[in-house]
Amino acid sequence: MNDKLGNWKRTHRCGELAAQQIGEEVCVMGWVQRRRDHGGLIFIDLRDRDGIIQLALDPDRDPAAHSKAEQVRNEFVLAARGKVSPRPEGTVNPKMKTGEVEIEISELLILNRSETPPFMIDEYSDVAENIRLKYRYLDLRRPALQNNLLMRHQVAKTVRNYLDGQGFIEVETPVLTKSTPEGARDYLVPSRVNPGNFFALPQSPQLFKQLLMVSGYDRYFQIVKCFRDEDLRADRQPEFTQIDCEMSFVNRDDVMTIMEGMVASIFEATLGVELSLPMARLSYAEAMDRYGVDNPDLRFDLELVTITELVANSEFKVFASVAKDGGLVKALNAKGCAGFSRKELDDLTEFVKIYGAKGLAWVKVTEEGWQSPIAKFFSAAELDSLNAKLNAEVGDLLLFVADKSSITNEALGRLRGHLGQKLGLAKKDVYKFVWITDFPLLEWDGEERRHVAVHHPFTAPLEEDIELLDSEPGKARAQAYDLVLNGSEVGGGSIRIHDQAVQSRMFELLGIDEAEAREKFGFLLDALSFGAPPHGGIAFGLDRLMMILAGADSIRDVIAFPKTQKATCLLSEAPNEVSEKQLQELAIRLRKAPK
């Protein structure tokens, strides 16, 4: 049936053959991209992960190899020996990297055959994603995904080299660990040996990396899988990879500076892009004021402008009442967009409603002044001050949202991002980084009627805000920082609390009493009491970073075996039911029998 590999040895990868190998006897192995049978001559494009080389089979030169080539079909696995030759005059293919040469085949092995694949393994065919995911091993043969995974390897390698050079050591932390109810939903794993008890898969190695600092490892990193049992998005998978770092005896600036170097080395190694350092920094408060979100896309301006005071006394009741009730009225000036159609304006209105805004007021600035349903409510003085504040010029489109501040900011901030995409201002090959700093330490959870940590409960407050913990804890800011790239949060971290008393006070503020704190985090509190150094760290979302580096629209395109939006694997058909015997061993009985 199939030929045996025997002692054949590959001498070259397909993509590396070029004029300098002319005359050499070589051996290549790979998959059949395409066979072109001219009756006499047969050409086979042989593909491996490195590229494609043309095999030429001439019936006059080697009848045995030629007749074997007649059986060959797409995706067969071949080994071929022959001499690298220049292509005849006029048959050079400039579109191929190896297009100047071909291999004159003298011996051919069919190492394995292939069914006709469900879709063509090429860069042209556009295939539905459920088919691609079911046959992921075939999809992964295609150049786009191969390039993404090769680049991902390059990033991991660069990160390891860089961090090693900075004195970091990679330490593995447990995957079977303890459930911590703060934060996202945990994936649980039942313990057979301890019936009724469960491990949780880590949402991050947070506590373990802090323990490593207590242990004196000084600089730790890990490229590590993390798990969160929450709903998926285009940039969210239930298992994802973090570049996780922690350092002792550092402040925020130290962490940010070292990590900027890491990110710069990644961009240099993968894209050849040189980033200008240091990166921009923006306080949370300023980001919210100017962009409405804590992850602004700085590839374009379109800044939000607060106009609450200017409209507080206007005849337009929607704005005036929001202003009087302590809400927020903001606007953005979409330069040159006065030509938007009614349909486009309706679409923008629908867009802001997703984020809770009740409506979107618009103004087209024309030679005759404001063309707008709301123009008549404003005095000449109000119009003048609004035009001045918004830098309004003929041809501009002004967009307003009035609501409580959280809604106004999010609706208009997301609209800003939407317009950046729609107007083509967000260019894929431009990379704008910004650190967002001085996040609030706590936020009030109305449902649970308590403060919750904005970042996590181990984040240290700003030193100058520590006294606020007793007076106005909601006003305290955190020593936390997020790295935002093109409107996407790619990393986040903080200086941690290393003082046991401060950590206990923090749990108290979060409404976690001493008994509960001991039960959940006792091991951390104990560790802090045995000489914990000041420390802090950061974690980067490798997948999101890869999306931007690879120009991918979906996180699934940078992960080898991703899950669907319903968190299933179409390839392996996980998750699946398990046998009654397995359940019995785990002391588990299902509440509902499976369908």
Add this chain to the structure above:
RNA sequence: GGGGCUGUAGUAGAGUCGGUUACAACGCCGGCCUGUCACGCCGGAGGUCGCGGGUUCGAGUCCCGUCAGCCCCGCCA
């Protein structure tokens, strides 16, 4: 939990106002072809129109339900 988009040969699509045997492309199979390279020419096979129900003389097309994939809100410290 909610909103939206999509589902027609192996693949990606067309299918008008509900009307005869559901189209052409790529792929596949067979034949021809000695310089192609997303080869070319000739011929052929291939369909539970996602699934179930309903309306109708008649449903790929209209209605209801359901399943799957995707996007979004909630959720994601």
